[in-house]
Every structure is written in structure tokens, then in C-alpha cells.
Amino acid sequence: MVVLHWLEIILFVVAVLNVVYLLMFSIASHLHLERNSSLSFVTKRIAILIPAYKEDRVIMECVASCMNQNYPTDKYDIVVISDRMKEGTDQTLSSLPVKLVNVHFENSTKAKALNFAMDQIGDLYDIAVVLDADNVIYADFLQNINNFFSTPGVRIVQAHRKAKNLNTNLSVLDAVSEEINNSIFRLGHATMGLSAALIGSGMAFNYTLFKEIMLSINAVGGFDRALELSLIKEGEKIYYLQDVDVLDEKVQSHANFSDQRRRWLSAQLHYLVEFIADVPNAVKKGNWDFCDKVFQQMSIPRIILLGVIFIISLVFSFIKWTIALKWWILFLILVLALFLAIPRTLLNKRLFVALFELPYSFLLMFCNLFRLKGANKKFIHTSHGVK
Incomplete structure (x- = not known):
């Protein structure tokens, strides 16, 4: 007893x-979260990096939202990293104003895809934006990112990722879970003067910083956790843009929910x-x-x-x-x-x-x-x- x-x-x-x-x-x-950002008179060059592993069903919607930006077209590139997507999908992407980078790894990871793509596209960028293939961004997304990066000291930003779909009970729960994360681990932390948590997409980085830190990231699962911990260990701070949205697809089946959470739990322990x-x-x-x-x-x-x-x-x-x-x-x-x-x-x-x-x-x-x-x-x- x-x-x-x-x-x-x-x-x-x-x-x-x-x-x-x-x-x-x-x-x-x-x-109240104090945020000092205003219209920037410097238009930075941006690379939108989109790793796409077997994402034929959603990649076009993501690319379309990236093409529809209120931002000078000569100041940003859409880089789709195609991994095991269908030939027809790649052909369609090739006909668009998109930089298509084809990869085929024996064991695919987001880190490998991003590192390979950045080696291919070079260093002519100021900001790297990372999206998932199921993400959708609004027309003012890049302009908002550019404005915030004009603030002295800002080198890493996490945007507000929110649900794109609420079509099942599970997707509603997943959407609520993500918003709880946004409130506690991003907005709440930012308000208290701490770094917000990264979430794997809807992220923007100083391009040079991102390319250098990614060389040390060999994560299989939990790419965002490895990246976040590595950056903060080096004294970097992650800012949060609560009013800049990125739409993200929520899980709809218990099988996907179980696999996704299993991956997250394993990464947390690792x-x-x-x-x-x-x-x-x-x-x-x-x-x-x-x-x-x-x-x-x-x-x-x-x-x-x-x-x-x-x-x-x-x-x-x-x-x-x-x-x-x-x-x-x-x-x-x-x-x-x-x-x-x-x-x-x-x-x-x-x-x-x-x-x-x-x-x-x-x-x-x-x-x-x-x-x-x-x-x-x-x-x-x-x-x-x-x-």
C-alpha cells in the first residue's frame, strides 16, 4: 500500500x-501580442519550397495558390520537389511557371528533399518558405512574410496554420487540436517572449540560415522538431504570425490519425x-x-x-x-x-x-x-x- x-x-x-x-x-x-512590422520597401527574393511525396491529388491546388500572389513574379520562385509523383502530374507542373525538382530516394524524407532542392536552385534567395503539398496560402501571404522580415532580428517565422477541411468528425477534432497548439505553443509562447513552435509547414526562414542548418538535419520523422531544437539550441528565436494564415488538410480517417500520431510520438521521444x-x-x-x-x-x-x-x-x-x-x-x-x-x-x-x-x-x-x-x-x- x-x-x-x-x-x-x-x-x-x-x-x-x-x-x-x-x-x-x-x-x-x-x-496582447506586440508585433512591430510594417510595409517593407525592400522586396526580398523568396523561394517557396514544396516537398511532394505522392501528392498528385493536392499539389495543383497548392501551386495555384502560390501562383496567385500579390507579389512581384520576378521576386519569387515556386519549387516543387516531386518524389514518386505520376508522370502526368510532373508534365503538368513542367508547363507551369514552376521549378520542378525530381528526386527519388530509397528512403524518402522531407529533409533529404529540401537539401537536394536547395543544392539545385542555388543561393540567390533571401527567404525560404516551406509549405506542404496540401497547403493553400492567400494572395497576401508572401507580402506579409516580406514585411515581417523587414523587422530587425527576424530570421525565422511560423505562420498560423489552420484547417482547410472540416468534413468529418475526426477532421474537426484535428482542427481543434491544431488551434490548441497554436494558442499554447505559438501565440502563448510568443506573448511571453519565448520562441513559438515550428509546425513543419507555413514556415519562413532567412535563406542562408535555413540552408546551413538543414545540412545537420537528417530526420526521418519529426523534421520540424529536429529543426526547431537545432535552431533554438544555437540561440535563434522563432516568431509567430497569428494573422497570416496557411490552410492545411486535416486527417479524415482513424488509420491516418493513428499513423500520424504514432510518427509524432516517436519523434517526440527520439x-x-x-x-x-x-x-x-x-x-x-x-x-x-x-x-x-x-x-x-x-x-x-x-x-x-x-x-x-x-x-x-x-x-x-x-x-x-x-x-x-x-x-x-x-x-x-x-x-x-x-x-x-x-x-x-x-x-x-x-x-x-x-x-x-x-x-x-x-x-x-x-x-x-x-x-x-x-x-x-x-x-x-x-x-x-x-x-
């Missing part, structure tokens, strides 16, 4: 740390192991940004945290109500933290219906904890195309 008593205390302390962290930055996301040894040196240098990012790698994924706290609360309700009470209070605080992080536009009847998918989603995530072996050693592709 003594062992169980101390195990419960340890679990509660761990849960409290995770919940308080989420609540703190969720509240911070409602504070990069925690890889970077945790750098924490003492970061503390010495006062690089709290890096320490914060490593803590994020240690954090319990939200859906697992929510499910585990609920189950523990329920179990103790039948064993000892005095213990259950503190767990139920913690559960309610977690729900409040997540509620505060959800945009009002998504708090509707559709979300209420979609919440019935949560138990099965939790089960898939929990099962993924036992399927992590080898997940970060091979590329796990999430198919795109709204059904």
Missing part, C-alpha cells in the same frame, strides 16, 4: 506540472533523448528557450493526459473519494486550459458531436505507445486529398 501511495503522489505531481504548463500558456494566448544532454549547457548560457522546448518533448500528449486523468479520477471515485477529489479538480482545470485555447469560431455544435470520437482517439494514441519501435527509422506517409 505504501508503494501505491507514493506512486499515486508521483503521478499526481507529474500530471500537475503538465496541466499547469498548459494552463499558463493558454491564459497567455489571450494577452528528440528528447537526442537533445536532453544539451540542457545543462543551455542553463549555463541562460538559454531558457531551449530548456522550454526540451520540456515540451518530455510533456505528456494532451489526449493521453486527458484520458489518463479522467480514468484515474473515475477509479479513485470508487476507492477513496478524498483522493479522487483532487484528481477531478485537476481534470476540470485541464479542460478549462484546453477550452481557453480553442478559438470561439470552433466552439459550436459540430465540435460537441465530434467530441464523441475522443474515447476512440485516446485508445488509438494509447496503443501507439506500444508501437513506437522503428517508427522514427522509416518514413510514414499521411495520404492527402479531401474525400
Whole structure:
């Protein structure tokens, strides 16, 4: 009984740390974010890099949005990195004002594709924008990026990625999950003066910086985590543009959800192991940004945290109500933290219906904890195309 008593205390302390962290930055996301950017009189050269692995169904929509920019056409290039796409797709792309770079790796990764493409297109650019093939950008996207890069010291920017589709209950939950991430790990962090988290697309970098740092990135899964940790370890800061949107396709099936989250969980564990040894040196240098990012790698994924706290609360309700009470209070605080992080536009009847998918989603995530072996050693592709 003594062992169980101390195990419960340890679990509660761990849960409290995770919940308080989420609540703190969720509240911070409602504070005013100072952003100093104005119309730039310097038009920088931009390379839009779009890795496309078997993305025949969505690549044309992405390219069309890139072509429809209110930005001088001679100041940006659209670079599609075609990996295992159909010949007809490549032929269509070749007829457009697009730089088509064909790659064929035995083991494909986004890092390999980007490094190869940048070797091909040269160094005549000021900014690198990275999009996924399923992304869509608005006509003022490049102009907004150019304006923000005119701010002294800005070298890395993450735009606001939001849902392109809400056609299934799962895609609604995925959209809400991403907006919670935006509120807590991007807007909340930026408001507190910390770096925002990268998300893998809708990102913009000083071109030289990006090309140099990418040479050290050999990630199979979790490319954005490896990139983020490597940059912040070197003292770089990641800014966030809450009002510059990038539309991104949300998962529509449980199979895709499971594969995607399995990849994310594996990457989280992998990069925690890889970077945790750098924490003492970061503390010495006062690089709290890096320490914060490593803590994020240690954090319990939200859906697992929510499910585990609920189950523990329920179990103790039948064993000892005095213990259950503190767990139920913690559960309610977690729900409040997540509620505060959800945009009002998504708090509707559709979300209420979609919440019935949560138990099965939790089960898939929990099962993924036992399927992590080898997940970060091979590329796990999430198919795109709204059904």
C-alpha cells in the first residue's frame, strides 16, 4: 500500500506540472501580442519550397495558390520537389511557371528533399518558405512574410496554420487540436517572449540560415522538431504570425490519425533523448528557450493526459473519494486550459458531436505507445486529398 501511495503522489505531481504548463500558456494566448512590422520597401527574393511525396491529388491546388500572389513574379520562385509523383502530374507542373525538382530516394524524407532542392536552385534567395503539398496560402501571404522580415532580428517565422477541411468528425477534432497548439505553443509562447513552435509547414526562414542548418538535419520523422531544437539550441528565436494564415488538410480517417500520431510520438521521444544532454549547457548560457522546448518533448500528449486523468479520477471515485477529489479538480482545470485555447469560431455544435470520437482517439494514441519501435527509422506517409 505504501508503494501505491507514493506512486499515486508521483503521478499526481507529474500530471500537475503538465496541466499547469498548459494552463499558463493558454491564459497567455489571450494577452496582447506586440508585433512591430510594417510595409517593407525592400522586396526580398523568396523561394517557396514544396516537398511532394505522392501528392498528385493536392499539389495543383497548392501551386495555384502560390501562383496567385500579390507579389512581384520576378521576386519569387515556386519549387516543387516531386518524389514518386505520376508522370502526368510532373508534365503538368513542367508547363507551369514552376521549378520542378525530381528526386527519388530509397528512403524518402522531407529533409533529404529540401537539401537536394536547395543544392539545385542555388543561393540567390533571401527567404525560404516551406509549405506542404496540401497547403493553400492567400494572395497576401508572401507580402506579409516580406514585411515581417523587414523587422530587425527576424530570421525565422511560423505562420498560423489552420484547417482547410472540416468534413468529418475526426477532421474537426484535428482542427481543434491544431488551434490548441497554436494558442499554447505559438501565440502563448510568443506573448511571453519565448520562441513559438515550428509546425513543419507555413514556415519562413532567412535563406542562408535555413540552408546551413538543414545540412545537420537528417530526420526521418519529426523534421520540424529536429529543426526547431537545432535552431533554438544555437540561440535563434522563432516568431509567430497569428494573422497570416496557411490552410492545411486535416486527417479524415482513424488509420491516418493513428499513423500520424504514432510518427509524432516517436519523434517526440527520439528528440528528447537526442537533445536532453544539451540542457545543462543551455542553463549555463541562460538559454531558457531551449530548456522550454526540451520540456515540451518530455510533456505528456494532451489526449493521453486527458484520458489518463479522467480514468484515474473515475477509479479513485470508487476507492477513496478524498483522493479522487483532487484528481477531478485537476481534470476540470485541464479542460478549462484546453477550452481557453480553442478559438470561439470552433466552439459550436459540430465540435460537441465530434467530441464523441475522443474515447476512440485516446485508445488509438494509447496503443501507439506500444508501437513506437522503428517508427522514427522509416518514413510514414499521411495520404492527402479531401474525400
